[in-house]
Amino acid sequence: MSCRIEKRFAELRARQRKGLIPFITAGDPLPNASVAIMHALVDYGADLIELGVPYSDPVADGPTIQHSSERAIARGVGIEQILGWVREFRERDVDTPIVLMGYLNPLEIYGYRRFATEARDAGVDGVLLVDLPVEESATIADLREAGLRQIFLVAPTTTAQRLAAIREQAQGFIYYVSFAGITGADQLDPVAVRQRVARIKQGSDIPVAVGFGVRDAASAVAVAERADAVVIGSALVARLATTADREAALVAVGGFLAPIRKALDSTSGPQRRAAL
Amino acid sequence: MSDEASGVQATIKVNDFHAYPDAQGRFGNFGGVFMPETLMPPLQELTAAYLQLREDPEFIAEFERDLKHYVGRPSPIYHAERLSRETGGAQILLKREDLNHTGAHKINNTIGQALVARRMGKRRIIAETGAGQHGVATATVCARFGLDCVVYMGAVDIERQKINVYRMKLLGAEVVPVVSGSQTLKDALNEAMRDWVTNVADTFYIIGTVAGPHPYPMMVRDFNAVVGREARAQMLAQFGRLPHVLTACVGGGSNAIGLFHAFLNDREVAIVGAEAAGEGMASGRHAASLSAGRPGVLHGNRTYVLCDDHGQIVETHSISAGLDYPGVGPEHAFLKDSGRASYVGVSDEEAMSAFHLLARTEGILAALESSHAVAQAIKLARDLPKDQLILCNLSGRGDKDVHTIAAREGIAL
Ligand SMILES: Cc1ncc(COP(=O)(O)O)c(C=O)c1O
Numbered sequence: 001m002s003c004r005i006e007k008r009f010a011e012l013r014a015r016q017r018k019g020l021i022p023f024i025t026a027g028d029p030l031p032n033a034s035v036a037i038m039h040a041l042v043d044y045g046a047d048l049i050e051l052g053v054p055y056s057d058p059v060a061d062g063p064t065i066q067h068s069s070e071r072a073i074a075r076g077v078g079i080e081q082i083l084g085w086v087r088e089f090r091e092r093d094v095d096t097p098i099v100l101m102g103y104l105n106p107l108e109i110y111g112y113r114r115f116a117t118e119a120r121d122a123g124v125d126g127v128l129l130v131d132l133p134v135e136e137s138a139t140i141a142d143l144r145e146a147g148l149r150q151i152f153l154v155a156p157t158t159t160a161q162r163l164a165a166i167r168e169q170a171q172g173f174i175y176y177v178s179f180a181g182i183t184g185a186d187q188l189d190p191v192a193v194r195q196r197v198a199r200i201k202q203g204s205d206i207p208v209a210v211g212f213g214v215r216d217a218a219s220a221v222a223v224a225e226r227a228d229a230v231v232i233g234s235a236l237v238a239r240l241a242t243t244a245d246r247e248a249a250l251v252a253v254g255g256f257l258a259p260i261r262k263a264l265d266s267t268s269g270p271q272r273r274a275a276l
Numbered sequence: 277m278s279d280e281a282s283g284v285q286a287t288i289k290v291n292d293f294h295a296y297p298d299a300q301g302r303f304g305n306f307g308g309v310f311m312p313e314t315l316m317p318p319l320q321e322l323t324a325a326y327l328q329l330r331e332d333p334e335f336i337a338e339f340e341r342d343l344k345h346y347v348g349r350p351s352p353i354y355h356a357e358r359l360s361r362e363t364g365g366a367q368i369l370l371k372r373e374d375l376n377h378t379g380a381h382k383i384n385n386t387i388g389q390a391l392v393a394r395r396m397g398k399r400r401i402i403a404e405t406g407a408g409q410h411g412v413a414t415a416t417v418c419a420r421f422g423l424d425c426v427v428y429m430g431a432v433d434i435e436r437q438k439i440n441v442y443r444m445k446l447l448g449a450e451v452v453p454v455v456s457g458s459q460t461l462k463d464a465l466n467e468a469m470r471d472w473v474t475n476v477a478d479t480f481y482i483i484g485t486v487a488g489p490h491p492y493p494m495m496v497r498d499f500n501a502v503v504g505r506e507a508r509a510q511m512l513a514q515f516g517r518l519p520h521v522l523t524a525c526v527g528g529g530s531n532a533i534g535l536f537h538a539f540l541n542d543r544e545v546a547i548v549g550a551e552a553a554g555e556g557m558a559s560g561r562h563a564a565s566l567s568a569g570r571p572g573v574l575h576g577n578r579t580y581v582l583c584d585d586h587g588q589i590v591e592t593h594s595i596s597a598g599l600d601y602p603g604v605g606p607e608h609a610f611l612k613d614s615g616r617a618s619y620v621g622v623s624d625e626e627a628m629s630a631f632h633l634l635a636r637t638e639g640i641l642a643a644l645e646s647s648h649a650v651a652q653a654i655k656l657a658r659d660l661p662k663d664q665l666i667l668c669n670l671s672g673r674g675d676k677d678v679h680t681i682a683a684r685e686g687i688a689l
Contacts, residue, residue: 056588059469060312078586104573106587155314181474
């Protein structure tokens with residue numbers, strides 16, 4: 001159950017396919033659409049889903065994800081509800097890995113032990129906690145014990161020494177933050193990203209996903225060259241934010257994700273994905 | 277003395293309060309470094325640089341020179357005799373941080389951090405501010421050292437602290453209004469972090485209180501600890517004894533820890549922090565993180581925070597912008613849990629009365645933040661005999677608050 005992430009990256013490798021990891025804020029734009037949106041993400045080419053747990057003080061996020069979190073919080077979205085959606089999603093999809101992404105305080109208040117078992121039982125595969133650096137990873141020992149994978153960030157500022165420490169503890173995959181900045185910013189430098197990703201992968205076979213600043217097919221292709229997967233967050237969240245209802249949101253997912261999937265498949269590996 | 281104020285019910289046994297934080301930045305269960313990876317290397321660089329500088333005699337001499345000649349230290353301890361008589365109990369002594377250059381304790385810290393920034397070769401300074409006192413103190417040292425200065429300030433605070441906004445501009449700083457979240461201090465801190473994460477190569481973040489990730493709670497405390505060191509020596513010289521009780525207002529907690537730190541191992545000295553109870557603890561509209569919050573993680577450290585059951589940080593309320601913060605420095609969380617200090621709420625109303633009483637009996641206009649400490653000192657004094665001494669940190673002067681006070685009392689200026 002808990003090795004969905006490893007399994008998925010192994011499959012991607014075998015098929016020489018680049019992973020596509022969309023990020024959405026749980027409960028935004030509409031709480032009753034989250035599960036349907038997650039299925040749509042998979043239908044249009046997602047290999048793994050990052051589900052954002054909204055937080056009131058997201059210091060690493062730009063205005064798009066800030067506002068998206070604020071909307072979700074205003075509707076009372078919390079961990080219990082989010083785990084319910086994951087459970088519902090798992091009724092129809094037992095393969096696509098789900099990583100909860102967010103900040104520490106909502107988990108701290110929920111209780112790590114309680115979260116660990118409930119999240120695992122709901123079908124969550126891993127967590128990526130933006131404000132939990134490798135030094136403090138013992139904080140969530142309960143989660144690791146329950147089999148949830150702990151995904152770490154690596155940044156352009158990460159030193160060789162830190163990288164070694166992170167690789168030692170990393171599980172599932174490493175999330176490379178493509179620039180020093182906040183989500184949604186326009187600072188992507190694909191050449192620098194390729195160099196850094198190559199260095200992270202040197203002497204290690206943990207998969208690397210690149211996120212921050214990936215907004216469309218062109219930028220996805222540009223950073224995917226060396227990476228195993230790309231993460232797309234703000235651009236998708238912004239697109240969903242303009243939709244008025246559930247149907248419109250599902251249409252937006254297709255319109256947004258399908259071209260990116262297609263572009264990634266046409267540049268990577270022989271295993272072209274069948275047209276949807 | 278009331279049980280509340282005596283604070284002797286130790287739950288954690290601590291031998292030496294000066295031994296904190298540990299190498300990981302922990303004060304018992306609190307503190308630490310909970311930050312995005314991008315900022316971890318610069319934080320570690322800062323920690324290493326600061327640990328070296330705090331032992332460097334040249335750096336210390338430079339800092340002390342500026343405290344003396346630029347800030348005007350030492351600040352006096354003033355015996356507020358008429359206020360004490362009016363109160364009818366113990367003697368109230370005021371540590372006059374309001375007499376510092378720029379009008380508050382905040383400059384102790386900004387001088388120290390600007391010197392660290394200069395040593396590290398950083399030329400662009402960012403800061404967050406609530407009341408504007410830390411913003412002014414930062415803009416001041418940036419002007420003095422020729423550094424670029426950007427100050428983040430919540431749009432709500434900009435409205436209620438107009439004079440300080442203009443002061444910062446006069447000093448050459450750029451003031452950036454923050455319109456996210458509750459548009460107060462915590463959001464200014466978030467926005468400063470976002471700036472830092474974006475401009476990490478050339479930027480130094482001068483945090484204004486003992487919050488944030490390690491090494492800030494330690495570094496800001498060290499720079500403000502001059503207050504308590506001076507006060508302890510002054511007490512012995514002027515009064516021949518230590519005070520019975522210390523009190524100070526607690527927003528993030530920098531003026532409070534500044535006063536308390538030198539006395540932490542003097543177990544006979546009681547310590548009481550005054551948090552903002554806003555419209556009253558029962559109203560829910562307050563900023564009393566230690567009295568009404570729970571352990572959580574905010575702005576890079578584990579501490580007491582005001583949040584809901586989903587872990588969302590809630591909006592706080594206080595008449596004083598400088599106390600309007602939903603977290604508190606981790607060392608205070610530690611002092612609370614260890615029983616060494618106690619923390620109580622003081623309402624807007626009580627702070628206002630104390631402001632007026634101090635103005636009329638002593639000719640001192642205190643900052644609204646500091647008025648919370650004065651109110652607490654008055655409360656403590658009432659229950660204590662006349663020969664006991666209460667040392668209250670008068671962290672700042674009230675010039676900046678004149679408009680707020682007038683507006684609250686329905687007076688058009
Ligand atoms: C005069 C004064 N006192 C107290 C404070 C509260 O901060 P701290 O708790 O860090 O001393 C402020 C903050 O702006 C202030 O201006």
